[in-house]
Amino acid sequence: MPVKHLAVEPVVAEPDTPATRIAERLRDEGVGSVIVEEMGRPVGVVTDRDLAMAIADQRDVSGLEARDVMTEDPVTIEGDAEAVELPKKMAETHVRRVPVVDDGKLTGVATLDDVVATAGEELEDVAEVIEAQSPEYSP
Template sequence: MSDERSDVNLRVGRIARTDVVSVSTDTTVGEAAQTMADENVGDVIVMEDDELAGIVTDRDLAMHLLTDDHGTNVLGGGSGADLTVNDVMTADPLTIESQARVPRLLHHMNQAEIRRVPVVDDGDVVGVITFDDLVVHLAGESAHVAAQLESLADVVHAGSPQRS
C-alpha cells in the first residue's frame, strides 16, 4: 500500500466539468438565469470575442437583484430587466490550469473566498471546477480509503491470535 495521498497529486483537469456553459457580455441577467436553470448549473462563463471576460454565479444574480446594495432590487421596485451579465459578472476571474494540483486550487479558492473557478489551457476555457465537485471527489476518496482500511482490518484480525 502506498503512503502517497491521491488528492495531493490529483490534477484539476481530472475532476473539472468540461461541459462549460457560456454566454456573451450582452446577455441579459434574465437570459443568463434561464440558461443556468435550463443547464442545471450555478454559473455561466462570460465570453467576449472568444476570450474569457468573466463569470456570473447564481449568487451574483441574487445579490444584484434581491438586495439594495446595487440599486436594482426587484423586490423593492427596482428593475433588473435591462441589466446584462456585463453589469453583474466578476470580471477577470481567478482561473487555474488543468494541470495544476488540487491543493493549489484549494489554496487559491480559500484565499479568494470563491466556490467556482474556470479551468484554462493556453488561455482557452476548457472547464469549470466547483467547490461542490471537490467535496464530492474527496468524499469518494474517503469512502475508498475507508474500504481499504476495512479490508486491512480483516487481514489483521485474521492473522491475530484468537482469545478464548
Template sequence: MGSKRSDLPMRIEKLAREDVVTASQATTVRELAETMFDRSVGSVVIVESDEPVGIVTDRDLTVKLLAGEGDVNLFETERDLTEITAADVMTADPLVVNADDELPRVLHHMDQAHARRIPVVDDGALVGILALDDVVIHLAGESAHVSAQLDNVASVIRSESPEQ
C-alpha cells in the first residue's frame, strides 16, 4: 500500500473554480442580484485591474440592504435603489488565498474570517474562487473512496481468516 494520501498536500488550485463571476465597484446592486440569479452563484468578486478589491455575497445583499445600518438600508434611506452600488455593500479587502496554498491552512483562515467563499489569486491576479461547498463535496468524495478501500481490505482479511 505505497499510495500517497490525496489530501496532503491538497493545493487550492485543484479545488478552486476558475469561472469567477466579477464586477466593478460601480455595478448596481440590482445588476449584482440579477447576475447572481442568472449565473446561479452566491457571490461576485469585485475587481480592479484583475485584482480582487471586494466581494459581494447573496448574504451581503440581504443583510445590508434589508437590515443594515446607514444609507443602504432600503427601509431607512432616501436613496434610489439604482444608486446603490457594489462599493456600498461589498466586503472590502476580502480574505484571499494563493493558488498554491494548502487546504488545511486555507480552511483555518476561512474559519477565522467566517468566510464561505474566497477569491484565489496568483501573483495578486484573480484566478479562481473557492467555496466551502466545493471543499465539502471534495472531502465527501475522498471519504467515499477511503470507505471503499477499507471495505476491500476487510474483504481480504475475512477471506484469509480461519473460519470459526
C-alpha cells in the first residue's frame, strides 16, 4: 500500500504566519502539527511541542512567526513509497509526523497515529484468518 493512502489533508501555513495563529489552527483543527509551506513545498513543521518550548523559552510568543518556531527542512516521504517505509523513516529520524510529497509538492501528512491505526487493522485481518483456520482457538 502506498503512503499516500495513509496520508491526510495537511493543515498548512506560510512562514510569516504569526505563532499565535498557528496555535489557534492546532486547536481549531484538532491536530498536533501545521506544515509550513512555500510555493506548495514543505519548508517546515510546527508542532504543539514546538510552541510549548517557544513559550518556555520566550514567555511571550506574540511577536513570533511560524519561521521562528518551526523545525526547518522537514523529513518528507514520496506518496508512492510503500507504507512499510514510513515507520522506518520515522524511527530513523525520530519524528512522528511526515509531510507526504509528490515530486517535492506537499500532498498530505502521515502521522505515527496513522501507522498504528493501519497496523491495528492489519492485525485484525490476521486474527480473523487464524480464527477461521483454527476453530479451537478462542481469544
